[in-house]
Amino acid sequence: MTTFVDRVELHVAAGNGGHGCASVHREKFKPLGGPDGGNGGRGGDVILVVDQSVTTLLEYHHSPHRKATNGKPGEGGHRSGKDGSDLVLPVPDGTVVLDKRGNVLADLIGEGTTYIAAQGGRGGLGNAALASARRKAPGFALLGEPGHAGDVVLELKTVADVALVGYPSAGKSSLISVLSAAKPKIADYPFTTLVPNLGVVTAGSTVYTIADVPGLIPGASQGKGLGLEFLRHVERCSVLVHVLDTAALESERDPLTDLDVIEAELAEYGGLEDRPRLVVLNKVDIPDGKDLADIIRPDLEARGYQVFEASAIAHLGLKELSFALADIVGKARAAKPKEEATRIVIRPKAVDDAGFKVVAEDGFYRVVGEKPERWVHQTDFNNDEAVGYLADRLNRLGVEEELVKAGARAGDEVVIGPEDNAVVFDWEPTLAAGAEMLGRRGEDHRFEAPRPAAQRRRDRDAERDDADEEYESFKPF
Template identity: 85%
Template sequence: MTTFVDRVELHVAAGSGGHGCASVHREKFKPLGGPDGGNGGRGGDVILVVDQAVTTLLDYHHSPHRKATNGKPGAGDARSGGDGSDLVLKVPDGTVVMTKDGELIADLVGHGTTYVAAQGGRGGLGNQALASVRRKAPGFALFGEPGKDQQIVLELKTVADVALVGYPSAGKSSLISVLSAAKPKIADYPFTTLIPNLGVVTAGSTVYTIADVPGLIPGASQGKGLGLEFLRHVERCSVLVHVLDTATLESERDPLTDLDMIETELTEYGGLEGRPRLIVLNKVDIPDGQDLADIIRPDLEARGYQVLEVSAVSRLGLKELSFALAKIVSDARAAKPKEESTRIIIRPKAVDDTGFTVVPEEGFFRILGEKPERWVGQTDFSNDEAVGYLADRLNRLGVESGLVKAGAKEGDEVVIGNGEDAVVFDWEPTMAAGAEMLGRRGEDHRFEAPRPATTRRRERPEEEQDDAQSEYDGFKPLG
């Protein structure tokens, strides 16, 4: 049965916002007391949080689809809907978030580090929030915004100070079991270790973590054996310790050849060239092992390596090894630049960014942009006032001017958005500025107070006219 998973594909979906409410306040002697529809609640986010108590991605291997709850719809009497609950997913320290194409999204290191994997949709506005001086009683409300969803890949890269690397059965698991309180599986056959094991070592005043990486063989960097699955667990380690078996029973192997092979695989994997190395000659408690250690040690030291002879069984040389590693780890920590406080990177929009683009296509014009597409999704197309409100918003954004510049003519087909959610309109240019206004979409003249007979209506300058297109139904959905 699988107990350790370090890579999963996860589909996360945030909650959708609740719909706004269209309601009119009513009471005795006040049948039309004004709009009182409340706003919809916000949809819940999907949030990844690093938890040191979690060591595997197994839960997401069994349940790869996760969804936050939706916001509640608004109600009359100005009651806003409740927000959806955020879905918090706990992940191990060192989890990397990527797209399916391998593009890095986030690198989660450190207990409590969070990342919003999918953002909940905003709630739709009720007709009370949509009311204004000119639009006193809107007979419509906005739909809630759909929550974001995406397919992500979670990949675990072990966070440790020291990585023990070497051939299968070189004694790495035995070493970590005597250096720390870790209790890995130990046996005399290859590939005993099928998952990375972590242990905590205390040497004087220095405390560091040590990882036992599953055995590597030739071709590991290309995926042979278990290598490619676990080589990534070496990436974050500050120190690499080559564990060489001086008492191997395989006649075609020797410690120097093993070292060259492992170094070749590490080089081909890449990114590990500058890490400090230390050589551990293991199993010197065996007579033949000690003899071989005496023969190869001068060659290793001539290559510039620090060499220690140890025995996990008799515990020979373990104290020296733990303190030697503590010194290397301390030096590596001191050389590492201090982590800067969290920075917010602001990417301002371009000066000429209109918030949308008009793309001429064969037989129609497509409008793309976050605002137009969101507004379309929030519009109730069965309500004429809502459609008119959408047209006003699009025109204020400059969509009509963009269509004119792109060469659109009256009656041309206009598509907003992509895919199945796209909305198709027949475009009609707005009425000329200064045309007689009969009223504004969304207004209810029943709330207009009668004007005294002596009152004269002030003539407004042309630039103050209420967007000559206010009576124009410019963008009408087909069908």
Template identity: 90%
Template sequence: MTTFVDRVELHVAAGNGGHGCASVHREKFKPLGGPDGGNGGRGGDVILVVDTGITTLIDYHHSPHRKATNGKPGEGGNRSGADGQDLVLPVPDGTVVLDAKGNVLADLVGQGTSFIAAQGGRGGLGNAALASARRKAPGFALLGEPGQAHDIVLELKTVADVALVGYPSAGKSSLISVLSAAKPKIADYPFTTLVPNLGVVTAGSTVYTIADVPGLIPGASQGKGLGLEFLRHVERCSVLVHVLDTATLESHRDPVTDLDAIEAELAEYGGLGDRPRIVVLNKVDIPDGQDLADLIRPDLEARGYQVFEVSAVSRHGLRELSFALADIVARARAARPVQEATRIVIRPQAVDDAGFTVTAEDGFYRVRGEKPERWVRQTDFNNDEAVGYLADRLNRLGVEEELVKVGARAGDQVVIGPEEDAVVFDWEPSLAAGAEMLGRRGEDHRFDAPRPAAQRRKDRDAERDEAEREYDEFNPF
């Protein structure tokens, strides 16, 4: 049964926003008491949060589909819908988040570090929030936006100060068991260790973590053995420790050859050339092991390695090794740059950035932009007044003017949004909404007192000269 998983594909979906409510307040003798439809609630986010108490991604291996809850729709009486509940997914320290193409989205290191993997949809505005001096009782509301859905990959890279590397059965697990309180599986056959083991070592005033990497053999970087599966776990270490078996029973192997083979695999994997290395000659409690250690130690020291002779059984040389590692780790920590305070980078919108683009494609015109695409998702196309409101918003943004510039004519096909999620319609410039009670698109005169024709013309001229405020300036939705 699988107990350790360090790479999973996760399908996350945020909650949808609740729809806004179109409602009119009614009471005795006031059949049209004004709009009172509430806003829809926001959909819940899917959030990854580092929990140092977790060491594996096995929960997501068994349950890879995760979804947050939807926002509730608004109701009459100016009652807004409840927000959807965020879905918090705990992940181990050192988890890397990648998209489906392998691009790194986040590197989660440190307790409490979080990343929003999928953002919940915004709730739609009710007709009470859409009311204005010109649109006193909107007969429509905005729809809630769908939440984001992504396929992401989680990769665990163990956060350890010291990484033990070496051939199977070189004694890495035995060293961890005597240097720390970790209790890994130990046996006298290859590939006993199938998962990285992690232990905490205290040497004087320095506390550091130590991990072993199972399954390194020649060809590991190409997938032989278990090395390709676990080489990522040495990427964050401060020092590499080569554990060499001086008492191997395999006649075709010797410690120096083992060292060269492992170094070749590390070089093939890449990114580890700057890590300091030390060599541990293990199993010197065996007479033949001590003789071989005495023979090869001068050669290793001539290569520039710091060499330690140890025995996990007799505990010979372990104190010197633990303090030497503590010294290297302390120097590596001191050399790291001090983490700067979080900086907020403000990138103002360019003066000539209209917020959308219009391009002529094969037989139609495509409109792309964050605002137009969001407005389309929020529109109920079964409501003529809502369609008129959308047309007015697009017109105020300058979409119609831009369509004219690129050569669009009445009746041409216009597409808003990307290919996989687009709305297609035949363009009619300044198309009026279908409701007879409306004047210009989206206006409502149900509450207006009768005015003389001359006064109405004067008011229309004044309104034409007055710049209409952009709705998004005072509403975050």
């Protein structure tokens, strides 16, 4: 059974916004008290949060589909709908978020770091919020916006200071078990280590983490063995330690060749050229191993490597190795630039940015832009007044003018939105007139403020006088 997963494809869907409510306030002696429809609630977000207690992506391997809750619709009496609950997904420290094309969206390092993987849709406005001096009685409300839905890839890259690399059964797990309190599986067969092991080492005043990366073999950077699957776990390490087996049973292998093969795989993988390296000649407690270490040590030092002889079984050379690693880690930490305080970057839109564009395609015209597409999603096309309101908004934005410039004529097909979720209609230029064409939408004389009694008497007297004059003018001679 799989116990460690460091790469998953996650299907996330945020909650949809709740619909706005179209309602009219009614009470005794006041049957038409004005619009009082509330707004819809916001849809919940899907949020990734770094949690130090989580060490694997196994949970999302078994359950890759995650969805936040929808916002509730608004109600009459100015009651807004409840917001949807955010879905918080804990991920290990060092998780990288990518899209399906491999582009990095976020690099989550540090407890509590968050990233919104899918944003919930906004709730629709109720007719009370749509009322204005010119639109006193809207008979419609806006629909809630759909939440974002899509796929993201999560990759775990171990956050450690030191990475132990080498052939299978070189003794990496044994070293990490004696340098730290980690208890990895240790056996006398290749590929005993199937997952990266982490340990914490204390050397003087320096505390650092050390990772035991599963054994590498020739072709690891192309996916052979377990190399490609776990090479990503050395990317964040400050120091690479080559663990060379001086007592290998295979007659065709020798430590220098092993080093060259591993270095070639690291170079092929890329991005690790600047990491400091040192070499550990392991298993020197065995007589043949000690003899071989004495022979190859001058060659390694001639290549510029700092060389240590060690034995996990006999606990030889461990103190010198741990303090040497602490010194390199301390220098690497000091060389890192200090994190700057969070800055707010303001990127104003260009003066000539209309927020949309009209593209002439084969036999039709497509309107693409955030605002037009959002307004289409908010429109209830079963309500003529809502459709007219959409026409007004598009007209004010300048869509009609751009369609004319693009060469559109009456009856041409116009598409708003991307191919997979578009609204198609036959364009009629008079539609852009909006309020002028349809009259004073959203106005109802029954919602006018009541007139004072004196004014009502004067109006009745004036109407009676007009009626008398009209009657006199039609009296027979």
